[in-house]
Amino acid sequence: xxxxxxxxxxxxxxxxxxxxxxxxxxxxxxxxxxxxxxxxxxxxxxxxxxxxxxxxxxxxxxxxxxxxxxxxxxxxxxxxxxxxxxxxxxxxxxxxxxxxxxxxxxxxxxxxxxxxxxxxxxxxxxxxxxxxxxxxxxxxxxxxxxxxxxxxxxxxxxxxxxxxxxxxxxxxxxxxxxxxxxxxxxxxxxxxxxxxxxxxxxxxxxxxxxxxxxxxxxxxxxxxxxxxxxxxxxxxxxxxxxxxxxxxxxxxxxxxxxxxxxxxxxxxxxxxxxxxxxxxxxxxxxxxxxxxx
Amino acid sequence: xxxxxxxxxxxxxxxxxxxxxxxxxxxxxxxxxxxxxxxxxxxxxxxxxxxxxxxxxxxxxxxxxxxxxxxxxxxxxxxxxxxxxxxxxxxxxxxxxxxxxxxxxxxxxxxxxxxxxxxxxxxxxxxxxxxxxxxxxxxxxxxxxxxxxxxxxxxxxxxxxxxxxxxxxxxxxxxxxxxxxxxxxxxxxxxxxxxxxxxxxxxxxxxxxxxxxxxxxxxxxxxxxxxxxxxxxxxxxxxxx
Numbered sequence: 001x002x003x004x005x006x007x008x009x010x011x012x013x014x015x016x017x018x019x020x021x022x023x024x025x026x027x028x029x030x031x032x033x034x035x036x037x038x039x040x041x042x043x044x045x046x047x048x049x050x051x052x053x054x055x056x057x058x059x060x061x062x063x064x065x066x067x068x069x070x071x072x073x074x075x076x077x078x079x080x081x082x083x084x085x086x087x088x089x090x091x092x093x094x095x096x097x098x099x100x101x102x103x104x105x106x107x108x109x110x111x112x113x114x115x116x117x118x119x120x121x122x123x124x125x126x127x128x129x130x131x132x133x134x135x136x137x138x139x140x141x142x143x144x145x146x147x148x149x150x151x152x153x154x155x156x157x158x159x160x161x162x163x164x165x166x167x168x169x170x171x172x173x174x175x176x177x178x179x180x181x182x183x184x185x186x187x188x189x190x191x192x193x194x195x196x197x198x199x200x201x202x203x204x205x206x207x208x209x210x211x212x213x214x215x216x217x218x219x220x221x222x223x224x225x226x227x228x229x230x231x232x233x234x235x236x237x238x239x240x241x242x243x244x245x246x247x248x249x250x251x252x253x254x255x256x257x258x259x260x261x262x263x264x265x266x267x268x269x270x271x272x273x274x275x276x277x278x279x280x281x282x283x284x285x286x287x288x289x290x291x292x293x
Numbered sequence: 294x295x296x297x298x299x300x301x302x303x304x305x306x307x308x309x310x311x312x313x314x315x316x317x318x319x320x321x322x323x324x325x326x327x328x329x330x331x332x333x334x335x336x337x338x339x340x341x342x343x344x345x346x347x348x349x350x351x352x353x354x355x356x357x358x359x360x361x362x363x364x365x366x367x368x369x370x371x372x373x374x375x376x377x378x379x380x381x382x383x384x385x386x387x388x389x390x391x392x393x394x395x396x397x398x399x400x401x402x403x404x405x406x407x408x409x410x411x412x413x414x415x416x417x418x419x420x421x422x423x424x425x426x427x428x429x430x431x432x433x434x435x436x437x438x439x440x441x442x443x444x445x446x447x448x449x450x451x452x453x454x455x456x457x458x459x460x461x462x463x464x465x466x467x468x469x470x471x472x473x474x475x476x477x478x479x480x481x482x483x484x485x486x487x488x489x490x491x492x493x494x495x496x497x498x499x500x501x502x503x504x505x506x507x508x509x510x511x512x513x514x515x516x517x518x519x520x521x522x523x524x525x526x527x528x529x530x531x532x533x534x
Contacts, residue, residue: 168394168395168398171387171391171394171395172395172398174384174386174387175384175387175395178384178385178386178387179382179383179384179385181346181378182378182381182382182383182384182443183384183395184345184346184366184367185344185346185366185370185375185376185377185378186370186395186396186398186399186443186447187366187367187370187371187398187399187402187447188367188395188398189367190367
């Protein structure tokens with residue numbers, strides 16, 4: 001293996017890791033605050049790309065990519081609030097909320113996927129990249145779009161971290177995740193923050209869709225595979241925290257890049273699951289979870 | 294006299310299981326009240342219903358002139374009624390300082406955040422030393438101090454403490470009892486649930502015995518109660534003269 005190959009694997013691993021991190025943070029946020037797994041998260045990714053395409057592309061409104069991104073992120077935030085109100089809130093008091101939420105979010109994902117197929121058709125579309133052209137670094141070339149993802153994703157993740165750590169609302173979100181009853185008794189508006197965490201997760205998923213739309217062709221089911229990866233990442237990293245999945249995302253991204261190079265794309269998915277199972281056998285709380293006694 | 298809290302014929306419970314049956318009592322402004330009685334007879338359930346964590350099945354609760362039965366916990370906190378629940382684990386992965394500041398989340402408490410923090414630190418100097426320590430690493434007694442501190446940060450018009458000394462070593466318990474006395478001296482009206490009736494007698498104006506989900510007896514703390522009488526109230530038929 002030449003140094004160039006190693007570098008190439010490293011770069012594509014970081015690109016994948018950045019996308020997984022953005023997805024996994026959203027899933028983990030909903031998971032920690034509401035205690036449910038949102039199966040519609042993958043559709044948020046798809047819709048992020050389709051909303052942006054509809055506004056930005058010449059075959060849509062043709063207002064340019066910046067407008068497309070702004071509209072898509074805002075629309076996803078609204079959709080996140082709506083999803084929480086319709087799919088989760090009516091069932092909050094039920095003992096089997098976790099199970100009900102699996103069904104409602106899966107139903108919503110199916111509904112939205114087919115709605116996208118009906119309204120936008122099955123023909124693959126492509127979103128304009130964030131930046132045109134290629135850049136070469138250390139002797140390897142990568143697209144400017146991928147380079148932008150590598151730079152922007154950590155900035156977004158850092159902002160999310162700052163929001164959760166440094167603002168009153170962010171610390172209230174963490175408080176709900178740690179002890180809901182104590183949060184209620186401190187006067188924290190738990191229901192409103194549920195909606196906020198859904199909105200934030202949906203916006204982040206929308207951004208992932210926009211980033212993906214510039215790399216691959218868009219299809220109504222484009223979010224499914226990334227969501228499964230994000231699920232692996234979240235479980236692998238330890239579901240009880242936000243930072244665990246972020247770190248795990250980069251580990252998984254790099255691992256995937258190595259696997260694709262060494263054993264091929266066909267076996268990569270299986271290899272990732274083998275690694276996840278092995279890690280969970282040794283550390284049941286996840287790679288970065290449960291560090292304290 | 295003006296009433297701060299009026300509980301009238303309250304019934305509540307979990308799911309379909311009724312725990313609290315027909316409890317009525319009231320609290321005058323400036324008064325401190327003690328609740329005691331055997332375990333599993335509805336004291337904590339009563340407090341959860343008052344603070345909005347459990348529904349009121351029937352009856353009513355009025356606080357500071359407004360009806361708060363079946364209001365959301367947030368609205369009740371905003372009104373100034375704050376519960377420090379039994380064995381509160383708080384937010385394990387937050388620092389003491391962060392946790393205290395979250396106690397001032399309510400709009401009604403924001404303006405007084407700085408002075409309330411100072412008050413909490415003056416009553417519990419140990420919390421100031423532990424300001425940057427995570428809550429999970431604290432001892433049981435320190436955690437209880439944080440829990441009461443969080444309650445004080447909510448700028449309470451009435452602070453309700455549910456068994457604040459439960460499971461603490463005697464020395465820590467004494468320290469905490471003194472601190473609760475200091476809270477009361479700062480002019481915060483208290484409702485305290487305790488098994489230790491002697492501690493309650495030194496702290497509150499009036500005591501209520503809760504038994505089988507009802508308030509069976511009420512007496513002034515000024516008339517001293519003998520040990521035998523307390524034993525009889527716990528284990529007897531609750532009808533002693």
